[in-house]
Amino acid sequence: MKGSGVRVPASVICGAAWVTPQSWYTHNMAHTDRRITVGDRGRVVLPSTVRRELDLKPGTHMLLSTEDDGSLRLRPYRAVAEQSRGLLRRLPGGSMVDELLAERRAEADREDTE
Secondary structure (H helix, E strand, O other): OOOOOOOOOHHHHOOOOEOOOOHHHHHHOOOOOOOOOEOOOOOEOOOHHHHHHOOOOOOOOEEEEEOOOOOEEEEEHHHHHHHHOOOOOOOOOOOHHHHHHHHHHHHHHHHHHO
16 A cells, blocks of 8 residues: 555465445445455555445545454444444543533633632
8 A cells, every 4th residue: 555654464464355344234235255466566456346335436545454363354434433433422421522611611710710
């Protein structure tokens, strides 16, 4: 991947790139393994059927991670963002936004009284 600073050795790739299924993926796409090849500069081309089925356009930002078993996980950033939504919702102490606003108001009140 030119310019990204990420080099993935062929031994890690093991001849395949894996896309972790999301709920939309499970319902809309057949689970088929596709053989792909790593190019001379470390580039991997996703088959057009995969790009079309996952609505991947030129310039789509992707997150590539290596798994403990040596496989690769490739996910569109939008899928990662959707999956991460609401993770902090259940933190104790209520809303962080409300807490920040309360701190700012208290700070403004202190400045007004000085």
